Structure formats: C-alpha cells, structure tokens
Amino acid sequence: MLTGCGSLPGLSGDNEVTLRVVAADYGDNPQNTSKGYWKDLAAGFEEEHPGVKVEVSVYSWSEVDAKVAAMVKAGKAPDIAQIGAYADYAEADKLYTAEELLSVQTEADFLAPLADAGKVKGDQYGMPFVASTRLLFYNEKLLTDAGVLGKDAKGGWQPKSWAELEAAAKKLKAANVQTPFALPLGREEAQAETMMWLLSGGGGYTDNEESYAIDSAENVKTFEYLRDKLVGQGLTGPTEPGKLNRQDAFDAFTRGEVGMLNGHPTLMKQAAAKGVKFGMVAMPTADGTEHPTMGVADWVMAFKNGHRKESGKFLDYLYESKNVTAFTNKYDLLPVTTSGFRAVEGSAGGSSAQLRTFLTALPNSRLYPAGKKSWAGVSEDVKTKIGKAVQPGGQPEKVLEDIAASARAQDGGR
Template identity: 80%
Template structure:
C-alpha cells in the first residue's frame, strides 16, 4: 500500500502467470479464440521474499474466476513495487495498456480519458461496498476511476529489547508512550550510546520516500496539501520538519550508517527484523515480518513536533481498468476480486487493511480475536489523511519527491530550496 497502501517492497522479478501455469507475457488484451477473451492484469508484489510473493494469490484468484467464467482467461504480470508503476506507464505509452492494473496512482490516466469509471465496471453491490473516504479519494471531478485495493495506516515500531537495554524503557519492554519529537531524539541518543547500529531508520530512498516524508510532515503540522486541497509542499511547517530531521536526527548520527536518501523501506524493515534498528515507521505488513524473526516490538503513533494530536497518514493502493474494449469482462473480474472471501484472503496474507465495508467489519471483529495488533491501525484509518491521489499531477509529484527529498536531510541540505522546487513544479502541473 505506497502510501505505497500502500506501497510495499518485494523482489524485482517479473512473474507472468495464467490461472494454472507460468507463461511468457504476450501482447496485451488479445483474443485467444473465436469467443475467448484474455484479460491482461498487472499487479504489485506485496511479499518480501519469493515464498510469500503475491503470485500465489493472483494464481488462485485467476483460477477461481476462470472456473466461474468460461471463455475469459486471465494472465497476470506481477512486478515489485519499485518498478510496477513505471512498467504500466511504459505499456500505456506503447499503446499496449493492460486491461486491469493494480498500482499506486490512477488520476493521470483518468485525466487522459484512458480508464473506465467504477460505475461502468462494477455491480451496484460492489461499488457501494467501498469505504467512503477511500471511494472519495478514487474520484476525479466527482467520478470514481480509482478502486481502492487495500489500505494501511502507519505506526512507530520500536524494538522492546533494544530500548530496554538502552534504558529508554523498563526491562519489561512495555509502556513507552513518546509524545513529542524531543522524546524521539532523546531515545535515539540513548540507543546510539548503547551501540545500536541504527537508532532510528529513516528510509527516504525512492521505494517509498513519499510515504515517509508525508508521515513526518503531518506530524509536524503540515502535509502535501492545505485545507483547500492546494499544494502546500513548501509550507513553513514542512520546512521545519525537514530541518529537524536534518539537524537533530541525521546530523547527530541517529539514523544509522546508510544515507536516508539511499535507504529503501524494505531494507529498513529487514534491518529491524534482524534487531539492528531501534525505531522506525511501519505498516501492518511489518507485524508478520518481525514476528517471523522473533523480534519483540511495540507500536505507538508517531509523535508530533509539539506533542499535540495530528492526523495519521493513510495509504490506499489502487485498481483501475483501461479502455481496451474489454469493459464487460474486466467488470466481471473486478466484481469477483472484490468478493469478501477474496478481499479477506489478501488482507490476511499481508496483514493489510481492507478497502471495503464488509472487509472492514470482518477485520474489526478479528481485532478482538486472532488479529488484535491490527486494532490501532484499523482505528486510525477513518480519520487518516491520504496522498492527493485525485490530482492528475500526483504521480509526477510523487516521483519528484522520491528523487529529491533525500537531499534535504544531507549535511548542508537545503529543505526550503528543495521543497520550493518540488512545489513550483507541482503547482504548474495542477493550477487552481
């Protein structure tokens, strides 16, 4: 979920599959027989290793759909999050758009009139099941083109043993409730003194720099847009936020040996699961990854600059259907994909949050049972702030952030200048 929700990392391998066997990737959107249509689907990989790749989910989904819909074949190409958006862009530019794409942004394609609307694709039941805030975020000029796939919110994870050994918390490892950035800084200094390799991981590498940046901006009282939904990337609170990271976190050697601009989210997660990171911002998928490695951890909201309440960041990943001439078949597949059992199968596999009301209700019930750790993520979802995905310029702005935001926290970095450059380009692409 990349904000990626979510935007999550995976291997770089490209996996091309039909419902039963792996195949080569052919031309997109073709007919395979007199009455048989092949739907070409491009999706992101949410796994962190080959064993939990999203390939298995899509393979099972395609098999179930094909069984229920004779005459429609489904072939899915699964790419890592670091390349899937670019792959779809290349396909569209080459005139070979997939029928369906599950990626991080939709609005630029909607603005170019390349997508079917949700109303043109989905049954009334499916369309009405989306959580309201997520459905609204999928609209361009009041028409929904982006269909939320999964969602996530973010919390601050901390390694209980490392913080206890450093004297930040008691030996029981419980009950830490940092409120302000001063609390974070103090904890990171103690971790550094205890020789923790990375007191606070700050992944501003291109994998998901836009997410890490937005979390900190919101906690600093800013964000990518103002209350009128105009870009405010170069606002005073945002500048102060990045100055804090530059001077207090990076400048004091509290963010570890890897330069933040070169540190990707999954690399930070991997280091956390190895016991090398004291604190970092994480999404629900980190729960399973850390538990699998036996890491004892706690989770709290990211503290804010002054200790006052600020909204959390929410991320949704998006599904869209391109105008390839297969509107009816694509709609059938999407209705099938959004059936509660299929939504649950995916969200449970990766500990993500559902984008549908039925899925949300099921998760709420589960948080008191087999998934209690998801409760704080789920609680934060309705009031969270999402990327400005409805702006057709967002894909380009997000890429600009990925490429440049790491420069702001380097020694001698100039947050005001970098943010002004990103903001100027963003406003030019989205005049109001």
C-alpha cells in the same frame, strides 16, 4: 493478447468474452507469488459467470507499470489493471469510472479516504486494491536497556510528542545504540518517510483544497526539526538519511541495531523471523495532539475496451469480503472495504491481532495525492532532493520551495 471473441460492447450474449487482467506480484519468492490467488479468483468467477473467461498476467512490481503503459501505447490495453497509478489514464479518458462499473453495494463498501484518493475531478477512476498504514516501531530490549521502558515493559511505550521521541533517542544514544532513530530518506521510499513527518507536523503535500502546499510554514518547521534535533544531534545513525533506503533500515532493525523507525506491516514478519521483540505505536506529533497518519493504496482500474458489463461483474466479485481478506491475510496487508475491515477486526490471534493496530489508523489516514497526474514527477523530485534538507547546514525552506515550484508547474499552477 486478443480481446473478446467478437462480442458486442457490454454484452456477453452467445459469444464468449475474454477479460484480460494484468496484476502486480506481491510475493517475494516463487512459493508465495500472487499468481495462485488470481488463478483461484479467475476460476471461481468463471464458474459463476459462464460465457466470461478471465486471463490474468502477473508481473513483478518493478515491471508491471511499464508493461501496462506499453500495452496502452500499442492500443492493446488490458481490460483491468492492478498497478500503482491511475491518474494518467483517467486524464486521457481511457478508463471507466467506478460508478459505471460497480454495483451500488460494492462502490459504497470502499473505505472513504481510499475512495476519495481514487478520484480525478470528482469522479472515481482508481479503485483501491489493498492498503497499508505506517506506525512507529521500537525495539523493546533496546528501549528497556536504555531506561526508556520499565523492566517489565507492560503496557509498552506510548510517546505522544516529538519531544518524547527525541528524549528516547538521546537515551538510546547514551546506551551506545548504533542507530537510535532510523530516518530513511533515500531513493527507495523517501516520499513516504517525508509524508509521515509532514503529517505529524501538521502539514502535508497538499492543503485542504488539494493544491500543493509542499513549502508551507508547517512543513519547513518539520524539516528544520529533523535537521537540528535528530540528525544534528547524532541520533539518526552512521548513514546519512538521504542515502539510507527503507529496506536497509528494516534490515538493521531486524539485526537489533535500530531503536526506532517508521514501518509498515511487512516489518512485523521480518522482525519476528529474526526474534526481535518490538512494539508499535502511532507516530508522535509535533505538539502531542492527534494528526492523521499516512495511508498507502495500490489501485485497480478498468480500461474502455467495450467490456464494461463483464469487467464490472468481475470487479464486484474481486471485492467480495472473502476474496479481499484472502489476499490481505496472505500478505499482511489491509483491506480497502468496510466489510473486509470488519472481517479482520473480528479475527483473533496471529498477525491479524497485530494488523489491527495498523487497521485502526486506516479510516482517518491521508494518502498520496495520487489523483494528480503530476504526482509521479513530484514523488521523484522528493526522492532525489529531500535528503539535502536534513544535512548539517541544509536549507529545508529552499529545498521545499524548489520541490513545490516544480510541483505547481507540473500541475498547471495548483
């Protein structure tokens, strides 16, 4: 785990520089591990840049953030890390900015909302690696049998408002569907399900000035709706939302037990593999008008190890369109660059055609406030507390005020 072989900072000269890269594994079995992608990428880069070696270590998502944190603590930070969060390292002045690393062309190629989400105090430290958005999935057969969809299901179902969503859920319940609408507010991804609902209710985790606004009037109304109209009317199935995890909801959908739920691109493959015919639409909103959807990004960052020039060249190579789409196509994820976006838009057939539904939502999406050092703690608070807001007799205002007070305290009052 040693850095370059005696090179001067930022120069490769006659001495070979070794870039150490740590990345997360997006595969779910040994056959589709991300190691193959990074091995090919490193080999291609080394061929074009003699004098620079690239060593990549790939770890599972459950351990990669902790591995990087331990390396940093030991004074042996990698040159480049592809992980889940960057704000802590940026606040500690351990990272190069995107401007210090990337060519003008590469920096300008990032989709605007993703580039903005990578900023701390106006400077971009987090470079988006891959992204996804969320859509409302529905089971075509269950909705047809319940009379929500016509028998031919042509044109699909296009609900615009929560009222339409609720009406469909009631029909599904009347048709004895076990879970008309799955509402996973369990630990696994409660912060995502929460954000989807907050945005569709006209709110969000932050206001337009990026200060926390978790306890806003709009957010309180959103959770009162979930408590009274979905949970309170028995439309969310047998498992209490605060105890329902995302993957358990996905599994139930693939078994044909769930009429509707919010999902990301991974669910397309899982449902198709089980023979479930499904449709995907934008999340309906409180009043039927268009609101931003939720986007999620994972991040790349470069540590100040004296290899700024070499790291920048490697990152320029990483973000070439062919390399971006090679990764996103493999894992049914969304590209983070305009050039990658156009490449997916222009492809035909297979999962690429379905991915375009997610892709169209990406340019206007809102992301977690990942530039806030406090976000990790706030996300944990949401995971452990938000389920109580939708219980019968739950107090959304009190729960949201509690989370908001803690968030502001962690964020220095903002």
